[in-house]
Amino acid sequence: MYLQSGSVYLLSILFCFAETTNFRFDYTYYPIIDGWLKLHLIPMNWGDAWLKCDLEGSVLASPTDKNMISAMDSHWNLQNTTYCAFYTGVHATFSKGNYFSIDGISLAKMPVQWAADEPDNENNNEQCIVWTDGKIADVNCFDLFPYMCFKRKTNDMAITSCGTVDKEYELDFRTHSCYKFHDHSTMWYAAHMTCAAEGGYLAIINSAYEASILSKISKNYYNKNFQDSIDDVIHIGIHDLHVHGLWRTIHGSKIKETGYAEWHPNQPDDRYIPDLHCGAMTINGYLIRNSCSKYAPFICEKNPNSLVDIQ
Ligand SMILES: [Ca+2]
Ligand SMILES: [Ca+2]
Structure with missing residues (x-):
């Protein structure tokens, strides 16, 4: 009896997951980047934002190419927020002035423009990059901003019977x-x-x-x-x-x-x-x-x- 109800339960789970291609319900898929974005509206400092994305199985999104910029702008414009900027994954926390995305792409290779009067590295203490109205600005990494996480779709991604791509559950x-x-x-x-x-x-x-x-x-x-x-x-x-x-x-x-x-x-x-x-x-x-x-x-x-x- 137990085995039977367990089997029915498993089948219902598998059927449920076969119906969806979502990474997780709180991320939105963008075909143009073959990946998912999520904007966190509760502002955090850059380190905490980095950690939150990491724990969700993603990374802070960076404007690495025109498609990413397009998707990030689209996703940002969907939200209703009084904030005018959000954290990207571009940072120079390893050494001042050397900006890279989370996965090591140099800022110099990104098709981005600085906002007016930026970068100014105010008080010699600005090592994180925010996205603001289609441009970038350097800010103090301890300032609080919303932030955007990005999950790239990969061939080995599979939703398990636990409803997650995390195989350890x-x-x-x-x-x-x-x-x-x-x-x-x-x-x-x-x-x-x-x-x-x-x-x-x-x-x-x-x-x-x-x-x-x-x-x-x-x-x-x-x-x-x-x-x-x-x-x-x-x-x-x-x-x-x-x-x-x-x-x-x-x-x-x-x-x-x-x-x-x-x-x-x-x-x-x-x-x-x-x-x-x-x-x-x-x-x-x-x-x-x-x-x-x-x-x-x-x-x-x-x-x-x-x-x-x-x-
Ligand atoms: Ca600045
Ligand atoms: Ca329990």
């Missing part, structure tokens, strides 16, 4: 969720941002079975890489950031209502310790209080439909 047929273990240790907030950019969320444990899956994934990593690991916790999606002691999932549920509330012995204790407001999982699958700024690996969970354009 694996579908579990019992939970109908996909999981990805990130071995890059980072703080809880950055882990949350990473999962969100990938179309997922920091894993929320809903059953003993799901705890066993996450434990197995984690043990695989730790046993392979650390023989004497004492740092054996993994960020997951629980916290008491809003009120000390009131533990919730990042989707707002009480821990007891998620279907799994197996805390590590003596956890969570009531002592108030600043910063100890984020939740983690031991490699054996027990919940534990953890420092939000502690660097640890993490697991993202993803609904297979989260990035699919269902219109």
Whole structure:
């Protein structure tokens, strides 16, 4: 019975993905560049913009040729924003004055024009390039601007059963969720941002079975890489950031209502310790209080439909 419903589920997923050629629903395909663009309207500094595109599986878009410029202009003109400029991927953050796109194309090879009075490298502190009204200007990389991400279509791109081109997500047929273990240790907030950019969320444990899956994934990593690991916790999606002691999932549920509330012995204790407001999982699958700024690996969970354009 289980196998049958699992098969039907898989078929529905495959059918759904066969119907779409989208990279992800929030990117727009432009045939002229054989790729996708996305404008992020929440302004960020250039480094954060670079990271956001990177986590989404793309790069900051650069005006490398006339087709890219045409597509970038078209996409920008679709948006309703009071900003007059957005970040491109062109930067000189490696050495002043030497501007390249993210993939190393020299600005000197791009068919672009500087805006009036640019470049001025104001205060000798402008190493990033914005696109403004069809021209470019150098700005301080810490200034906040919207930014545009670009994903080039490649022959090896394929949407998996997890609804993403990211092959590291694996579908579990019992939970109908996909999981990805990130071995890059980072703080809880950055882990949350990473999962969100990938179309997922920091894993929320809903059953003993799901705890066993996450434990197995984690043990695989730790046993392979650390023989004497004492740092054996993994960020997951629980916290008491809003009120000390009131533990919730990042989707707002009480821990007891998620279907799994197996805390590590003596956890969570009531002592108030600043910063100890984020939740983690031991490699054996027990919940534990953890420092939000502690660097640890993490697991993202993803609904297979989260990035699919269902219109
Ligand atoms: Ca300038
Ligand atoms: Ca779950």
